Amino acid sequence: MTVENGAVSARYRSLKDLTCEDLRTRIVDGRLAPGERLVERDLAEQLEVSRIVVREAIAHLVSEGLAVTLPRRGAQVAPLDVDDVSNLFDIRVALDALAARTAAKRRTDDDLAALDRALRAAGEATAAGDHDRAAQLNADFHDLLMDAAHNPQLAVLHRSISGQVRRVFRITQDVAPEQLHHEHEDLLAAVRAGDSRAAARAATHHVESARAGALERLRALRA
Template identity: 55%
Template structure:
């Protein structure tokens, strides 16, 4: 099993255990330490993470709702397989959803929203310069989340968050995208949001997301082919 115990276990930390386990398992999947198709055995995970099986079960159920885990009759839970079609569908939904959010954000954003976006751009650039690709990926996701929050539409935010795990997974897979170009696009988008240009903001967000679509889907195809080749070799 990919999860390994450390000096400090999740059961010893002061936070919601369900949230901590959920965060840990989601991160293991995104980082591919839990590979597509790998079984998630409640008993083993509970022992390694030093939590109850109930907490693990709740986390797995949430991951299943997010589409990151598949629960099969008589076989239990396993990490959901990656496939190019699902990646394409997610990109299509994100383009529609986030362009709508950017349009609304240009009209409703507050100074607090803009300050948050500015801070995330700086932190992401620092993480990229430091070579911390994992942190840069998470900050990229948080930037998109901040744009959705700036739209001031709780329903839109709820829908976006239901997709965020899979979106973060694709961010991680496609992280070889030009970091400088990504930074520049984020800076430009915030400038448009600050100017209140709703139409341009929506178009820019759609272009921004579509820009990484083909490269990410091609990388998913490569990962699927590599997994199939390993399975064929036994």
């Protein structure tokens, strides 16, 4: 491969990644609604990229569980099915409990400082009633908890569902926000204390509480 061809290839990958990130953000924040068709031609015009780039970006979103392809109907935003969301929380329980337990043993001072900053900012956003920002910061808190576990394989598994998790956070962001914040405080306190069992219990309780709120909200939206 020549240097020129390599540069073109890198630019193409970057364009595909940017397109994927743009579409992911639109799905997570609700601008692309559950069940909405993902029409390559229309998206290519909106994003000013080729249909090939859009097609590959959509394929990646399918692999993340944010989009689905249906026979004779093409691609669409993945629906938020109650059973699918509950299954997602099953995975979260396992991953978050493991992350919390491991982080309690391996966290560094820098990890704790980053978690403190995210938690403080989320608390301020919650107090101000800025649910959009609080949802983003609460998702960031969970990402930082994964980082504090210092387990690359666990981080890969977490990233594979992070888009789906953030989409659920967005929809349920105003469900008991103060309770969610206090649960994060308890979780961080256990991690800071180095108590791996308490950290795992706090993480499990938090995710199960979030599951109950999310499923209640989804059922209400469909009533």
